[in-house]
Amino acid sequence: MIGTVLVANRGEIAVRVVRTCQELGIRSVVAHSSADRASAAVKLADDAIQIGPGPAKESYLNIPAVIEAARAKGADAIHPGYGFLSENPDFAEVCEAEGITFIGPPAGVMARLGDKSTARAMMAEAGLPLLPGSREPLAGVAEAAALADEIGYPVIIKAVAGGGGRGMAVVRSAGEFAEAWARTRASAQAVFGDGRLYVERYLDSARHVEIQVLADTHGGVVHLGARDCSLQRRHQKLVEESPAPRLSPDVVAAMGEAAVQGARAAGYVGAGTFEFLVDTDGRFYFMEVNCRLQVEHPVTELVTGLDLVAEQIRVAAGEPLGYTAVEQRGVAIECRINAEDPARDFAPAAGRLAECELPAGPFTRVDTHAYRGYRIPPLYDSLLAKLIVWAPDRDAAIARMRRALAEVRLSGPGIATTTKFLAEVLDHERFRNATHDTRFIETVLPARRATA
Template sequence: MFDKILIANRGEIALRIIRTCKEMGIKTVAVYSTADADSLHVRFADEAVCIGPPASKDSYLKIPQIISAAEITNADAIHPGYGFLAENAEFSKVCEEYGIKFIGASADMINAMGDKATAKATMKAAGVPTIPGSDGLLESMEQGMKLAEEAGYPVMLKATAGGGGKGMRYVKDKSGFKKAWDDARQEAGASFGNDGLYLEKFVEEPRHIEIQIVGDSRGRACHLSERDCSIQRRHQKLIEETPSPIVTQELREKMGQAAIKGAEAIGYEGAGTVEFLVDKYGDFFFMEMNTRIQVEHPITEEVTDFDLIKEQIKVAAGVEVSGRNYYPQLHSIECRINAEDPANGFRPSPGKITNLHFPGGHGVRVDSHVYAGYVIPPFYDSMIGKLIVSGQTREEAIVRMKRALQEMVIEGVKTTIPFHIRLMDDPVFKSGKFTTKFLDDFDFSGL
């Protein structure tokens, strides 16, 4: 087992990793920018190293500074958390070159799954259902139009290096193809330095369902069932839950086995998620694979009583996975609490938290790094923390979440709490019969 782990991240995920390391008897090193000097992850780690000024590109994304911090503190492993360098193949490779264990996927695995077109081709070859469309990148607009006719409109053009909805365009019919092609390529090139596109059939009434998997160094994987991530705004998740209201045990088994098949096809090591779209007919299609821990991992932990961070660390140290699959014993929901104003297009609201009270009680968990007096910097993601509740049923979990949200007090900045409270009362959400387009018609006024 590792002696000391450096956490190459910040905020709640860095604190989350530190807590598990302490329980495992592993010493920890925090890295931080000058803007995060007062963050709890810095305070609770055994050691802390400043790696640069506030801007991510000058601190949390600076590989040389992070490697130097690991070397001067004699850390024998690095946990990247999520975001920043978590899915950076170069970082994984540099860690290996310096004899530091990267607690995550290898550079080859990150490259294989990071490029959307390559990932789709890999999964298709492994027998995982994929959305009809192009096999790899489109060579020209004319090829794309021909494939669109074969698959049938509507279709989606997607950036191969995409994420967060950038470089993605919906094409209703042939007349709109050229504009969508030009716009998607321009946005993809500007956002990722790669304007490559691929094409997929548009999935009707889609649900975003992901399967949590863990693979070991011997090429064996297991799954921990699904999470429903369909409540999204501009392709950014706001709420997740498990089990999904629409997934039957039969579908769960099929998706779980498909995810394992895909993970084992690339010899995947570590915690990851295989993400699918499920259409209104109950058919599912591979969308992408995230080669890291997810923001929403706590709900899986709550319903399976399984510490995913601990499992990541154990697998990285060479421990085999059990080979057993895990299924939900409870229902769990996570609300992302962001420093944003939902009444004004979710505009970021950085600033000082003047008063803070977190909810408690049975079945309530809060993962956060903030405290009264903490200043939320404007340089990073606006997430303050995650509120997670669990219950015997979905109905019980919704009632508990509403109570916990009403009990949560964060003053000094705008937050998404009012939006989440309204959502808990929404009849469509409560019915469980929603799609990824649900928030397109949601009433945000007066929040």
């Protein structure tokens, strides 16, 4: 069994991992930057170690510093959380070479699935449905434009190494293609260090639905149902729920079977997420695999009763899953409360929290690293808290979430949050009727505000 876990992350996910380690009787050590020395995770963990200054490149993305921290603190495993090094195959490979258990999939699997074009080809071979598009990175703008003409507009240009909603551009006409290609290539090179791109058909009215899978080292693979993540702004998720509403059991079962099939074909181990687009006729298409724990994993935990971090640790320790199917009960909804100002196009709004009061009550969960007096650093992701509720049915879950959002008090000089905006989303009839899609926030809400 694993004795000490180095938590190589920050914010709410670091707190989340520390808490599960405590429940499992595993010693936890938080690796933190100088900007996070007073973080909630540092206060809760058994031990902590500073790995560098504030900028992520010099701390959370510094592989030698993280490995040295694990050695210094006697950690025999590293949990990477999400973001930062969580999907870096080089990091997983270094952990393996150093005899440290990486709590995630094998480096080779991560490398293949992290390359979006390779993943598309692999999943096509495994029989998963794909939108029309390129199977390999495209050589240049001329080849890409010719393919876009062939499959028909609109199309989406995606970075092979992309993730987290970055490195992509929707193109609606041939006249826009060359400029969008150049812009996306430059962005991908700057952000990911890899300018390779591919193109696929873009669905204007689609839902973003994902399947959570767990796989052990003994050949066991199971899916944990579907999550709807369609409410997004700039491809960043804001509200998630499980089960996916207004989706037939047959479609969910087929998606789950496809995800399990894809995980087996890839040799996947650990917790992972297969992401799909679902069109208005209920047809689904594979998009990508996220080789890590998702931000929205709590909604799956609440409807299945599983602790996904504990499952990750058990699998990493070599234990079998011990089950072949998991039952879902009720409905769970998650709202991401970000330190952003919706009135300024969701611009980051960092500062010191003078007020920090968070909801409680029946079946109400808050995952956060925030506390009164906490200074939100401007160096990292703006996620401040995740508010998650459970109820027997969707209407009751929406009512519970609406009540919980009304209890949120997060304020301070310069600070703005998405709390009221999220309440507006939940009050909209299209969300309540589950007729929203991935373009809801960018098209429907602005139109509503303009006529209000």
